[in-house]
Amino acid sequence: MKKILLAGILISVLLTSLSYAGFFDNVFKGLGSSTQSGPDDKSIVSGLKEALAIGTENAVKNVSQTDGYFRNQLIKVLMPEKIQKVADVLKKVGYQKEVDDFILSMNRAAEKAAPQAASFFGDAIKEMNFEDARKILNGGDTSATEYFKSKTNEKIYNSFKPVIASSMNEVGVTRSYKEMIGKYESIPFMKSESLDLDHHVTAKALEGLFTIVGQEEKKIRTDPAARVTDLLKTVFGK
Secondary structure: OHHHHHHHHHHHHHHHHHHOOOOOHHHHHHOOOOOOOOOOHHHHHHHHHHHHHHHHHHHHHHHHOOOOOOOOOOOOOOOOHHHHHHHHHHHHOOOHHHHHHHHHHHHHHHHHHHHHHHHHHHHHHHHOOHHHHHHHHOOOOOHHHHHHHHHHHHHHHHHHHHHHHHHHHHHOHHHHHHHHHHHHHOOOOOOOOOOOHHHHHHHHHHHHHHHHHHHHHHHHHHOHHHOOOHHHHHHHOO
């Protein structure tokens, strides 16, 4: 009798814990299940893909808008460390505006180039198989974001950098940089280090984009209001 009572208590505790276990619990319990009470494997994978499509679309839209990078202190493209001394000296001798314009122009380039990432995220979602889905569903809060990094980071960088370079020329980053360095080097005994500006802005733009993708993933995992389609509600619960 005591064994039966103990088993009942353990089952009760387990069910209570599962009810608070988070966004993907109902999904993961459905993996490999042949019962008709929940969504099948195909629906689960489709629901996950739909969630990730919505999350990445929101992330790209977020950073692509005007001030998407510049007004977000979490992802704002800052002065390259190599030339921070240049910026500090110029601000002290009356070139604050030039420094500010340079930082703004880097962020404008990132915002202009960011939409290029959408197709890479879309391809990664299409290529996702059931085993990928299982790992994501059983992973941490940003396991999908890590999946995207492993599948897209190098591809995005290689295709993104020329767009960033072109965008920087168009919005005046390169010109602002040359003007800023020229003013600095006109000061006696001042010499600046060489810098791959295209790499700096591209790397920071990607870093910021994946940060926002991670935020979107956490939102969909934890906020029922973020499950905006019938499939998401069916698979992940309302």
